[in-house]
Amino acid sequence: MSDPYQNSYHHSDADGYGTYGEGDQDGYGYQTDYPPQEEDAASDVTEGHDEDDQMYEGEYQGIPHPDEVKAARRAARARARGPTAADAVSELQELAEQYEDILEDCGHGRFQWSLFVVLGLALMADSVECFVVALALPSAEKDMCLSKAEKGMLGLIVFLGMMFGAFVWGGLADQLGRRKCLIIALAINCIAGFLSSFAQAYGFFIFFRLISGIGIGGSVPIVYSYFSEFLRMDKRGEHLSWLCMFWMMGGIYASFTAWGIIPHYGWGFSMGTQLQFQSWRVFVLVCVLPAIAALVGLTFMPESPRFLLERAKHDEAWMILKQVHDTNWRAKGEPERVFTVSQIKTPKTQDDEFFEIQSSTGTAFQRWVVRSLTLVKLVLKNVASLLARDLRLATLLMAGIWFTVAFSYYGLVVWFPDMIKHLQHEEYDSKMKVFYRERVERFHFNFSLENQIHKEGEYINDKFINLEMKSVKFENSLFEDCYFEDIKSTNTFFENCTIRSTVFYNTDLYKEKFVDCKMENTFFNHTKKGCHLNFEEQNDVLIYLVSFLGSLAVLPGNIISALFMDKIGRVKMIGGSMLLSAGCTFFLFISFSQATIIIWQCLFCGVSVAAWNGIEVITVELYPTSKRATAFGLLNAVCKLAAILGSFIFASFVGVTKVVPILLSCVALLCGGLLALKLPETREKALL
Numbered sequence: 157m158s159d160p161y162q163n164s165y166h167h168s169d170a171d172g173y174g175t176y177g178e179g180d181q182d183g184y185g186y187q188t189d190y191p192p193q194e195e196d197a198a199s200d201v202t203e204g205h206d207e208d209d210q211m212y213e214g215e216y217q218g219i220p221h222p223d224e225v226k227a228a229r230r231a232a233r234a235r236a237r238g239p240t241a242a243d244a245v246s247e248l249q250e251l252a253e254q255y256e257d258i259l260e261d262c263g264h265g266r267f268q269w270s271l272f273v274v275l276g277l278a279l280m281a282d283s284v285e286c287f288v289v290a291l292a293l294p295s296a297e298k299d300m301c302l303s304k305a306e307k308g309m310l311g312l313i314v315f316l317g318m319m320f321g322a323f324v325w326g327g328l329a330d331q332l333g334r335r336k337c338l339i340i341a342l343a344i345n346c347i348a349g350f351l352s353s354f355a356q357a358y359g360f361f362i363f364f365r366l367i368s369g370i371g372i373g374g375s376v377p378i379v380y381s382y383f384s385e386f387l388r389m390d391k392r393g394e395h396l397s398w399l400c401m402f403w404m405m406g407g408i409y410a411s412f413t414a415w416g417i418i419p420h421y422g423w424g425f426s427m428g429t430q431l432q433f434q435s436w437r438v439f440v441l442v443c444v445l446p447a448i449a450a451l452v453g454l455t456f457m458p459e460s461p462r463f464l465l466e467r468a469k470h471d472e473a474w475m476i477l478k479q480v481h482d483t484n485w486r487a488k489g490e491p492e493r494v495f496t497v498s499q500i501k502t503p504k505t506q507d508d509e510f511f512e513i514q515s516s517t518g519t520a521f522q523r524w525v526v527r528s529l530t531l532v533k534l535v536l537k538n539v540a541s542l543l544a545r546d547l548r549l550a551t552l553l554m555a556g557i558w559f560t561v562a563f564s565y566y567g568l569v570v571w572f573p574d575m576i577k578h579l580q581h582e583e584y585d586s587k588m589k590v591f592y593r594e595r596v597e598r599f600h601f602n603f604s605l606e607n608q609i610h611k612e613g614e615y616i617n618d619k620f621i622n623l624e625m626k627s628v629k630f631e632n633s634l635f636e637d638c639y640f641e642d643i644k645s646t647n648t649f650f651e652n653c654t655i656r657s658t659v660f661y662n663t664d665l666y667k668e669k670f671v672d673c674k675m676e677n678t679f680f681n682h683t684k685k686g687c688h689l690n691f692e693e694q695n696d697v698l699i700y701l702v703s704f705l706g707s708l709a710v711l712p713g714n715i716i717s718a719l720f721m722d723k724i725g726r727v728k729m730i731g732g733s734m735l736l737s738a739g740c741t742f743f744l745f746i747s748f749s750q751a752t753i754i755i756w757q758c759l760f761c762g763v764s765v766a767a768w769n770g771i772e773v774i775t776v777e778l779y780p781t782s783k784r785a786t787a788f789g790l791l792n793a794v795c796k797l798a799a800i801l802g803s804f805i806f807a808s809f810v811g812v813t814k815v816v817p818i819l820l821s822c823v824a825l826l827c828g829g830l831l832a833l834k835l836p837e838t839r840e841k842a843l844l
Contacts, residue, residue, distance in 0.1 A: 252842040255462060258477055258497055259388040265484030268386055274453030275379045276402035278342060281447035282375040283406025288443045289314050291414040295436035300358050310362055317366045319796035321373020326789015327535035330782060334382035335459045342451045344371030346444050353440040377788035384776040385462035393839055397718035397769040407707030413442050415700035466781045538786045550778050553831055555794050560828030561767055562795040564821040567802030571817050572757040573702050574810040576750050709758035710765045717766035725837050726774040733767035734829035741822045777838035
């Protein structure tokens with residue numbers, strides 16, 4: 157049986173980087189002199205000194221030598237594997253150990269921080285996508301006359317797109333590359349997001365938001381897989397957790413820009429009657445900027461060398477690792493340090509079929525179809541392998557944890573603002589004025605009517621001119637010889653009314669607002685088209701404030717989880733965070749005011765973020781490189797499915813009871829926390 161890792165990369169001196177010695181048994185070599193010097197040659201710095209006189213400068217200070225630190229790390233990884241004989245260690249583990257040692261030589265510095273910012277912007281774009289529709293909807297629903305069902309579909313379609321995108325882009329990233337797929341996904345998100353801001357019809361708007369969601373859905377699985385493959389073991393947990401801060405920044409960015417843009421109605425413009433560009437559309441356009449910035453930054457970033465090694469692209473991987481090494485050590489003031497890796501053991505390419513088909517005969521379209529079908533086959537094969545014997549338990553446990561935490565988190569994130577709105581409406585309705593059997597004759601109404609119910613009234617020869625009607629209802633009333641002109645209405649209806657010899661001129665009182673009414677000799681002239689927004693009600697600052705505070709509350713939890721992720725471990729972090737989050741939900745039983753709900757929302761978000769960080773870190777560490785993005789994409793799709801179910805179920809109980817949402821979220825978090833305790837600890841595990 158041939159060795160699946162039979163390819164060992166030996167970098168020769170033909171590339172201008174010097175000659176490398178033979179590698180050791182692990183398949184890679186290090187050489188102190190680079191390029192090699194003659195035996196009698198000596199540099200100006202070392203001339204006159206014997207090697208025995210050389211001493212590590214940190215010895216007297218008690219600072220361990222870097223070689224001792226590396227040896228200690230390798231010993232820790234060996235202990236994590238258990239008492240396995242050296243000759244019994246799998247080839248995959250050898251490659252993982254080898255790559256870990258190379259990353260240690262490359263160091264952690266400027267390159268990783270540059271990549272951190274670029275990938276963080278991509279993650280920020282994903283966060284903005286989750287918030288943009290919810291923040292723009294109060295204005296968009298009036299501008300496009302959306303029904304309750306259409307509003308629900310608009311919120312649903314974004315998560316459907318992200319669910320599909322996570323699955324597709326995660327699978328493709330393991331076949332085509334992390335950087336390439338992330339660039340394409342972000343480009344789709346940018347184009348669709350830009351077009352959605354100009355879409356005038358509801359159908360086009362929801363279509364472009366779907367495509368935008370499909371694009372950005374690939375950001376989370378690719379970003380974490382991509383970044384983890386540039387991090388050595390002792391930095392991985394902390395810096396992947398820091399990366400999650402960009403998700404918080406996305407929520408703050410979205411709520412802050414919505415707060416600053418949407419209420420400024422003069423920021424919009426119009427081009428005739430066909431194109432109306434209101435301020436909420438400006439907000440949708442501005443929300444594309446993080447994705448654009450990430451897209452520009454990615455053009456300067458290389459592909460993951462770990463992925464390239466998996467594809468047996470030795471030269472490209474070596475050059476990228478050298479770039480990482482040189483960038484980091486130059487930034488630390490050591491430009492003379494040499495990248496000493498001479499050879500890297502890599503697995504034999506498993507997907508020969510995919511590459512051979514590219515040279516098959518036939519037309520360009522036929523070759524494209526064959527390659528596409530082969531690519532789909534490879535992706536599905538990779539997905540199926542996640543349920544193979546060696547990964548089945550981990551996949552099922554992770555799917556349960558992702559589902560429970562997302563179901564509870566997204567359900568409550570929707571429930572909190574909806575509950576606040578419900579309390580506002582209850583308070584508003586408690587102040588409603590009711591008028592019985594009033595008779596008004598020859599009166600000129602030129603003042604606003606708000607929060608009123610008029611029952612069995614009679615209005616004879618009255619004029620309603622240039623006024624606003626806000627939450628007004630006329631029941632079983634008579635209007636005779638009346639005149640309505642320049643009326644703006646919000647939540648205003650006429651029920652079981654008789655309307656005779658009355659004219660409605662330039663109003664938004666269209667016929668749908670007259671429920672079971674009897675009309676005789678009544679005319680509607682120059683009725684205003686579209687739905688008209690009542691700015692004071694729909695753009696209540698509390699909508700943006702709740703979103704802003706919820707995002708900001710994540711900051712302390714994110715900092716704490718990042719600092720302690722490698723100290724207490726991923727499993728304890730996930731389990732502890734989910735159990736504490738379950739405890740927070742119980743206090744919602746005693747929350748009867750808007751202020752207390754906001755406080756518990758902030759506390760819940762701050763505590764639960766540690767679970768999110770731990771889940772994302774352990775997901776990339778449980779799976780090998782060839783399946784990492786696929787597994788992350790599949791699990792992230794499960795997360796979005798749970799978000800859809802949680803949002804729908806929790807929202808349906810607003811105004812009915814809060815017992816069911818609280819119990820559902822508590823049970824889900826408890827179950828997820830207990831499942832997390834069954835996971836293996838991965839903080840001392842090299843990436844396979």
